[in-house]
Amino acid sequence: MKVFIEQTKKEKKLAFNGKVSSLLNRLEINPVTVIVTRNKVVLTQDQHISDKDEIRIISVVSGG
Amino acid sequence: MLCSKCSSLAVIDGPVLCKGHFMKYVEDNIKHTLAAYGLAKKGEKIAVAVSGGKDSLVLLSLLKKLHGNVEAIAIDEGISGYREKTLIKAKNFCRKNHIMLRIYKFKDLFGFSLDSRVTEKDKPCSICGTLRRYALNKYAHSFDKVATGHNMDDEAQAILMNILRFNWSAIPQGGPSPGIVRDEAFVPRIKPLYFLAEKEVALYAVLTGLDVSFAECPNAKLSYRAYVRDMLNEYEFKNPGAKKKLIGFYLSLQPKLNSSSSSLPLKHCLSCNMPCKGDYCGACMLMAVN
Numbered sequence: 001m002k003v004f005i006e007q008t009k010k011e012k013k014l015a016f017n018g019k020v021s022s023l024l025n026r027l028e029i030n031p032v033t034v035i036v037t038r039n040k041v042v043l044t045q046d047q048h049i050s051d052k053d054e055i056r057i058i059s060v061v062s063g064g
Numbered sequence: 065m066l067c068s069k070c071s072s073l074a075v076i077d078g079p080v081l082c083k084g085h086f087m088k089y090v091e092d093n094i095k096h097t098l099a100a101y102g103l104a105k106k107g108e109k110i111a112v113a114v115s116g117g118k119d120s121l122v123l124l125s126l127l128k129k130l131h132g133n134v135e136a137i138a139i140d141e142g143i144s145g146y147r148e149k150t151l152i153k154a155k156n157f158c159r160k161n162h163i164m165l166r167i168y169k170f171k172d173l174f175g176f177s178l179d180s181r182v183t184e185k186d187k188p189c190s191i192c193g194t195l196r197r198y199a200l201n202k203y204a205h206s207f208d209k210v211a212t213g214h215n216m217d218d219e220a221q222a223i224l225m226n227i228l229r230f231n232w233s234a235i236p237q238g239g240p241s242p243g244i245v246r247d248e249a250f251v252p253r254i255k256p257l258y259f260l261a262e263k264e265v266a267l268y269a270v271l272t273g274l275d276v277s278f279a280e281c282p283n284a285k286l287s288y289r290a291y292v293r294d295m296l297n298e299y300e301f302k303n304p305g306a307k308k309k310l311i312g313f314y315l316s317l318q319p320k321l322n323s324s325s326s327s328l329p330l331k332h333c334l335s336c337n338m339p340c341k342g343d344y345c346g347a348c349m350l351m352a353v354n
Contacts, residue, residue: 006278031077032297035267042075042083042270044065060266061293062117062280 001051003027007059021045023055033061076267078304083271090268094126094256101240103254104131108208110254111137113200114158114165116150118269118276119213121157123257125274127211128161135164135207139199141192142170142177143281150277157275168203170195174351178283188283191350198338198347204251214255217262220307221292223314228292233341239318247330247339261307 003012003023016023020043024031035058036043049055065074072082081089098104104127112127114120114136127134138154140147151167158165171177174195182188204210219238226235240258257265269276284290300306332338333345340346 007280030297030301032263032301035263035270037270042267044074044077044080046065046077058266058270058278059280060118060263060278061297062119062262062278062284 002054111204111207112211114154116153123213138167140169189287194346215257
């Protein structure tokens with residue numbers, strides 16, 4: 001699976017099959033702070049994603 | 065997960081809504097905030113403070129749609145590698161939507177950029193916030209109100225920061241229509257996104273295809289606010305709805321806080337005549353240090 005982290009503009013490749021919530025847990029990302037998309041479609045925490053997917057994680061946190 | 069209002073696929077976990085119902089939820093939320101607090105009355109000319117980030121461009125987009133009489137003001141503090149990129153988003157949005165955008169620079173107003181002013185010992189967000197508020201007030205004097213993109217997360221953080229620092233004098237000044245003292249030199253501020261979570265604002269931007277910046281200011285991670293923000297987000301994850309409860313608790317207390325603060329004397333800065341609490345306003349004191 002390709003995971004593109006929007007905030008850092010970095011891509012990670014990892015083997016993963018499971019729910020969005022599990023992916024975020026594995027990446028140690030708080031779901032409150034991000035939006036997850038697959039092919040520009042927004043995913044909820046319970047949706048299943050697999051190795052073939054290209055996932056984009058957008059951080060919603062800003063400000064100072 | 066299916067939308068709680070129809071059988072379409074949901075785009076958000078809480079409230080559980082599909083794209084169509086979520087868009088309506090956001091727009092209804094802002095309409096209600098505008099009406100309930102009298103934020104944008106018919107005929108009022110509103111300056112929207114924009115940066116090119118999601119909050120300010122969602123706000124500008126919705127105020128243009130719901131109120132109409134809006135222009136945009138951007139403050140370029142001079143944060144190298146960051147602000148010039150976000151301002152491109154603001155310029156593109158305003159050009160595409162035929163909205164007047166005026167950009168003002170710290171360097172022109174104060175004689176220095178934020179980058180050149182901040183040293184290792186300084187707290188950049190504190191300096192930036194004070195000078196931005198001053199600049200916005202100065203350049204928005206011909207408008208009836210200034211709208212800012214503060215969302216529920218920003219406001220929950222501010223409440224908690226003021227409590228944890230026992231910053232008593234700042235505590236009553238929150239809410240969608242902040243400020244306890246009226247003076248003709250103050251342009252009233254409004255915060256129409258007050259009851260929307262940061263994630264909801266960001267999702268609205270993504271779903272409407274707004275070309276906005278999601279970059280975080282490089283100075284933000286140095287701030288006390290960032291510490292409180294991360295703490296609150298962790299708490300929100302384990303206790304969904306916590307930020308909303310904090311805001312609600314604050315707003316229910318606010319009338320009592322306002323009445324206890326209404327006797328605070330208002331002075332005018334001896335240097336620039338801007339209303340302030342002491343002899344000099346925050347901006348003039350910072351400039352004197354420089």
